[in-house]
Amino acid sequence: xxxxxxxxxxxxxxxPETVRLRRRLHRQPELGLRLPRTxxxxxxxxxxxxxxxxxGAECSSVVAVLEGGEDGPTVLLRGDMDALPLQEDTGLExxxxxxxxxxxxxxxxxxAMLVGAARxxxxxxxxxxxxxxxxxxPGEEGYHGARVMIxxxxxxxDGPAGKPERALALHITSTLExxxxxxxxxxxxxxxxxxxxxxxxxxxxxxxxxxxCDPVPAAAAIVxxxxxxxxxxxxxFDPAVLxxxxxxxxxxxxxxPETAQLEGTxxxxxxxxxxxxxxxxxxxxxxxxxxxxxxxxxxIEHGYSVTVNDDAxxxxxxxxxxxxxxxxxxxxxDSPLMGAEDFSYVLRRVPGAMAFVGACPPRxxxxxxxxxxxxxxxxxxxAMAHGVAMYAAFALDALxxx
Numbered sequence: 001x002x003x004x005x006x007x008x009x010x011x012x013x014x015x016p017e018t019v020r021l022r023r024r025l026h027r028q029p030e031l032g033l034r035l036p037r038t039x040x041x042x043x044x045x046x047x048x049x050x051x052x053x054x055x056g057a058e059c060s061s062v063v064a065v066l067e068g069g070e071d072g073p074t075v076l077l078r079g080d081m082d083a084l085p086l087q088e089d090t091g092l093e094x095x096x097x098x099x100x101x102x103x104x105x106x107x108x109x110x111x112a113m114l115v116g117a118a119r120x121x122x123x124x125x126x127x128x129x130x131x132x133x134x135x136x137x138p139g140e141e142g143y144h145g146a147r148v149m150i151x152x153x154x155x156x157x158d159g160p161a162g163k164p165e166r167a168l169a170l171h172i173t174s175t176l177e178x179x180x181x182x183x184x185x186x187x188x189x190x191x192x193x194x195x196x197x198x199x200x201x202x203x204x205x206x207x208x209x210x211x212x213c214d215p216v217p218a219a220a221a222i223v224x225x226x227x228x229x230x231x232x233x234x235x236x237f238d239p240a241v242l243x244x245x246x247x248x249x250x251x252x253x254x255x256x257p258e259t260a261q262l263e264g265t266x267x268x269x270x271x272x273x274x275x276x277x278x279x280x281x282x283x284x285x286x287x288x289x290x291x292x293x294x295x296x297x298x299x300i301e302h303g304y305s306v307t308v309n310d311d312a313x314x315x316x317x318x319x320x321x322x323x324x325x326x327x328x329x330x331x332x333x334d335s336p337l338m339g340a341e342d343f344s345y346v347l348r349r350v351p352g353a354m355a356f357v358g359a360c361p362p363r364x365x366x367x368x369x370x371x372x373x374x375x376x377x378x379x380x381x382x383a384m385a386h387g388v389a390m391y392a393a394f395a396l397d398a399l400x401x402x
Contacts, residue, residue: 068128168351176358
């Protein structure tokens with residue numbers, strides 16, 4: 001890497017533009033794979049830079065390529081762009097103007113930070129032996145946007161910038177001290193799958209339960225059995241989480257329903273444990289239901305796989321944070337998070353890392369700050385300069401002329 005101690009200063013110099021873009025995106029959040037306003041805003045910001053820009057066909061993605069002063073490998077930097085379906089209650093002067101939609105996971109900051117990094121790296125393009133691939137991605141919140149972009153050739157040898165050799169995504173978090181960057185090797189975020197279960201019995205009068213086959217006690221027993229299964233069939237050193245978060249049955253007080261529906265999420269930190277959980281869930285649900293004279297229709301919807309950081313790249317991100325931001329802002333990450341990320345699609349094909357940037361608001365303690373996905377979450381915008389500097393440092397570290 002070019003030991004550029006001015007990277008953070010340069011990031012702070014473009015901070016007004018970074019904040020301006022972030023607030024523009026925050027006011028107009030969009031959901032899913034089609035984000036026309038967000039895409040237009042990103043394209044307008046990139047138009048002044050020496051980049052080759054491509055737009056997605058199946059989604060509102062933006063791919064931009066910066067060619068360095070010499071030939072060399074490709075480094076991918078990802079920023080996701082989509083929002084979440086909830087009503088904002090932060091009271092910010094730039095709060096969402098779209099009812100029922102909010103940038104509650106900080107993707108507006110990711111996009112703004114990546115644009116800021118493009119500005120820094122464009123000014124240093126002669127220092128790069130290779131190219132930087134800027135991945136502006138829609139549809140991270142459950143829409144598999146990264147997979148869509150990969151299917152459109154993002155990572156192909158004949159893609160926009162050839163196959164990348166390194167990749168980095170930054171994720172802001174309100175529950176970490178502002179400006180701190182944390183990362184780890186190996187699993188960093190969990191897989192995420194949806195369980196949908198219908199228990200079917202035989203309806204009847206609630207006063208005469210023996211003439212019916214009540215699915216409600218069977219459903220209740222299944223919830224308890226699943227929790228026991230997790231503790232007895234998965235290792236505490238390779239954990240899994242199963243939460244039944246939605247139960248529906250019946251219409252009134254004196255009718256035994258024919259069916260009960262249960263829905264929940266399943267998380268794991270390895271593909272092996274993920275497979276075990278899937279198998280055990282089906283076995284437990286069907287057999288417990290049978291014990292009550294009912295049947296169980298078990299449906300598992302596969303979501304994102306485990307997000308696994310490269311063993312070398314993960315620790316390198318922490319060392320870069322110490323070099324560029326200062327040792328007080330570099331924190332090795334002790335344990336993975338049970339949240340999920342579709343950057344896992346990229347990391348399955350490219351050595352890289354997902355890292356986190358703290359943005360706890362001033363005067364709040366991280367453990368008391370409303371977390372990501374809260375309708376009240378607020379991020380300290382000053383931390384975005386650290387994200388901009390880290391994106392740029394990562395590319396310079398991988399592509400800097402030796």
